[in-house]
Amino acid sequence: MNKRAISALAAASMCLSSVLLPLNTAAPAEFSASAVSISDFPEEYQYAADWIWTNRIEREKSTERRNTIFDQIDAGKGTINYVVKWQSYRTVTYEQRQQFEKMLSDSINVWNDWLAGYDGWKYDHIDVKVVGWAVIDKSCLLDLHDDEIVYTDTRYYDAQYDTSNGRDTIPDKEPYAPLELSRFEHFTDSNYEYPGGLDKRFDMYMWATQGFPDIGGCGGDWGQRLSDTAYLNMIDGSGIHVLEHEIGHGFGMTDFYGGEGEADGFPPGGFPGGRNSIMMAGSAAEITDFDGWMLRYMWSKIKNDEGRFDLSTPEMSVSIKGDINADGIFNIADVVLLQNWLLARPDAVLADWKAADFCNDERLDVFDLCLMKRLLLTDEQPVQEEIPVHEEQQSNFITANMAKHGASLPTQGNAKMVVFYVDFPDCKYDYTPSTDELNSISFGAADDTDPCYPFESFSAFYGRASKGAMNLDGQVFRYTTKENQSVYDDNKVKIAEECYEAFRDKVDFSQFDGNGDGRIDATLFTVPEKAGTDHWWPCAGAFGDPNYRVDGMSIGHIITGNAQIGSTADHINYTSSYCHELGHCTGLPDYYLFTNPNDSEGMHGTAGIELMDTDAGSDFGAFSKLIEGWYREDQVQIYDASNGTQTFTLNNAQTDSGNCIIIPNGRLADDYFSEFFIVEYATKDGNNSGIGTKTAWWAKSGEGVRIYHIDAATEYGWNTYFRYASGSEFTNQDKGRRLIRVIDDVEKDNLYHTGDVINGSISGFRWYDSNGGQTVETGLTITIGELKDGKYAVTIG
Structure with a gap:
């Protein structure tokens, strides 16, 4: 790395915004499919979905057996029950066992969020429970509680055809739960009655095997099988996409191991939407928009199979506002329960989470708790207008896409x-x-x-x-x-x-x-x-x-x-x-120029200061933070040309409230891997306070609005990488398209301030043409407005 000289300056204070109590995600965050039908299916997804259905799902009959997770949820009236098949001698604490249930619930519901309200699917949220443990050694279950159900029956297991991780021996015993409680064993008999009733059955196994490969697994309508260590590592949500992939098989989705258009491959032209598919192992770290729409497509295809699903409208139960423990009365016990749940205490389970949604925003947070307390003290139903202003309420971080x-x-x-x-x-x-x-x-x-x-x-x-x-x-x-x-x-x-x-x-x-x-x-x-x-x-x-x-x-x-x-x-x-x-x-490339020994600096001037360029003494810029997932959802502002002239507010980028504006060239890719301008207000605070006085113009200014030109197209091989990253074969010796530039890329104070106007006359404020030149007019003008209370007004139109 070619570094500039750096020197430490006097410390500057950080501006910290208020932090909410941690939000437990056991309740659904929000439902995205309300009032959506097959007629809303995106046209650009149609060909790929049709091809997958005809050439993979229908031909392989992956939804034909009436035990898909669609079937299980419907038969369970919006519930899924698991037994954990612990084919391992590793110990599991009581807290870990409780966390497994939440992990399974999150993974099922991240799929169900695509179905909620869609085309006759009537389950907003799936109640997922672990109803028992099948083990080869009961002593592995530490601090066993009286209410935990444990099965100790085993049978011989032949692991000769399994792939091993090369360290542990796969046990030659396989634990199992009573067959009379298994839906898998009895789903073909519509009149079968489970001993103890429907609540006592289990739909699938969470199968954890010692010695199984660290990455990968298998799944189907019988459950999901991964290594014991993989499951333990997923408790905090890390690597959860592997489990979500295997759950996808339970719905009837297929793997894509073959090549383009092949019998076991993916649709010709690839996956629309630019984010591949979670079902193509290694290509996506989360359920993509195409995956969600493909799930909806599958439901529309099978929902009308004769006698398969109950499509009648469910009876609406009447709940008492605030009665989250569902004991028939709202009192102080409900307030204490919600408070403990917000603090993520493992024993805090909400029987009716919607009863606490006072803000009517399909989520629970500290504001619901405040309104719940007010209702208890005054016996007066608070109104939504009394919620604190949005400025004080933090949203979730965006998805990290690296x-x-x-x-x-x-x-x-x-x-x-x-x-x-x-x-x-x-x-x-x-x-x-x-x-x-x-x-x-x-x-x-x-x-x-x-x-x-x-x-x-x-x-x-x-x-x-x-x-x-x-x-x-x-x-x-x-x-x-x-x-x-x-x-x-x-x-x-x-x-x-x-x-x-x-x-x-x-x-x-x-x-x-x-x-x-x-x-x-x-x-x-x-x-x-x-x-x-x-x-x-x-x-x-x-x-x-x-x-x-x-x-x-x-x-x-x-x-x-x-x-x-x-x-x-x-x-x-x-x-x-x-x-x-x-x-x-973390996946970021160098922004400096490998192929120019005379000037390796990728971005110049005050606007070009960036940690991944040649500036070891500075903070990351807006693009780096965007793809690293370091903005909250409400901090990413997107200009929409169809709405005409718009004015945005930019906060200090070196604070927790720092935000950005994205100006896309056409459609903005969901993972931001496309061409756009990104705008931020940079200062010498926080992580930028270490920048030295390298020239007079930085010492004089060094604070203002900067605009990056991004072309984040990606290439796919054994690994995914930025097509136009510095030094790649596609950048025309760094003269053509590049992953990142600053507009007006000159060695001076090229930050913008009140009264500055940016249009086609500014060098670099144009889109790339087919030859990699920045020649295509944007048709836009950016005007930098007043700097007031540490915030810039920026007008685009």
Whole structure:
């Protein structure tokens, strides 16, 4: 990485917006399919859906058996019951067992949200329960409660045809629940009566097998089978798309293992919508819009099968407002229950969540709790207008879309990092901090009084950059190699595996897999500065030995470099350099120019300051934060040309309330991988406060509105990557299309301020033509309005 010189400036305060109590997602968030029918099917999806139905689903008869999850939900009157088949000797805590139920509920309902209200589907939310555990060793269930049902019957299991993870032996015993309770065994008999009634049956198994592969599994109308460790890692929601994929098979959806138009392949022309399909393993990390519409399409195809479904309108039950425990009376017990549920306490279960939805927004939050308390105290039904203003209410973070780019370091939720602070027998550090100091420098808490702020630690910097979406943590290990430096200069796999082997018996490295994908999220191997730059210039990339495992984990992205710590008060080069490299671990490419040795800087001027360019001392820009999932839903504003002239408000990008405006060229792709302009208001606060006074024009200004031109088209091979990333074969030596530019890309103050007008006369404010030139008129004018209360007004039209 070609870095500019950087220097720490005086600390600047962060503007923090209020934070709500954590929202438990057991209740459905919102229903997107209300009053939708097959007549609303998107025209651009029709050909692919027809092809899949005719060539895959109908030919393979995957919906013919009347035990799909469609059938199970309807027969269960909006419920699904699971038995956990724990074919493992690993222990499971009581809390983990409760979390499994929530995980299954979330995964079923993320599919059902596409069906709710659609074409006669009458179930807004599916009540998913774990009604028993089938185990090979009852002692594996720690802290067993009296109300838990456990089955201990087993039969011989022959694993010779199973694929193993290569570490554990697959048990030769298979536990099972009573066959008389299994819907799978009796669905063909419409008159069958389950012992104890319908509530006692189970529809599917959640089958967890010790020794099963870490990634992948199988699924059908009988349930979903994954490894025990995969299920345990999914409890926090990480890697949940693998389970959602297998549940898709339960609905009758097919895999797409073959090529384009092949018998076991995908539709000619690929999947419309630009986001592939969760059913094409490895191509999508979530249910795509096409998947959702395909599910609806399948329902419309089978719903009228004679005698198959009950399409009558369900009777509406009358609930008492506030009575969420459904005991027939609203009192203080309901208030306490909702409060505990909002705090995500595992024993807080809502029998009737809608009774607490005082805001009538299909979600529960602290505002519903406030109105519930008011009703209890005054016995007067509060009205919706009394809800606090939206400005104080935070929405959810947008989807992070970099997983498909091979990213190993998650950008939302828990992200884990291992650091090996390494030297050689013949190349030692001049200054060696203690292990405690190393951990504090790497993963210490945010501290704006630290002389190295905003690079006081990796954790603090990424916490601010992500607006709290990403919780980066880890551990540092001090190590001296067995051999001299030259042995490792061109063999980074050797130093990596030697470091891991040195601590294998002392550390459980599986704790550093934050997203449950079977990989250690990121590993840094940093060496003394005097090791030189020929072999140890900071860089990041995929690990070179895909077969290596430590504690069952493969190694995700690794970073190597010689950015050492000068002292506990002088570590800015260490943290700032590796903050850039950590960006690569999340899937971001370099923004600087590989192919121009005379000027490798990708973006110039004050508007061009960006961590993934040559600016190690700065924050991420709007595009990086967009695809990393570091905006909340209400912070992404999209210009719609059909609505004429529109005025937007831009908040300070270096705060939690920082937002952006997207101006799409035609249709904006759902995952943002298309061509658009993105606008933000950049300041020298927060993570940008470390930028030095590199020229007079930055010292004078350095704050204002900047506009990026993005062309985020993607290519698909063994991995997905940005087609126009710097250095790729498609960028015409960086002269044609590029992933990212700033408009008016000159070495000056090219930020915009009150009164500035941006139109076709501004260099770079045009769309790309077919030859990669920025020549196509946008027909738009952007006017920068008043800066008031730290916010810019921006008018587009």
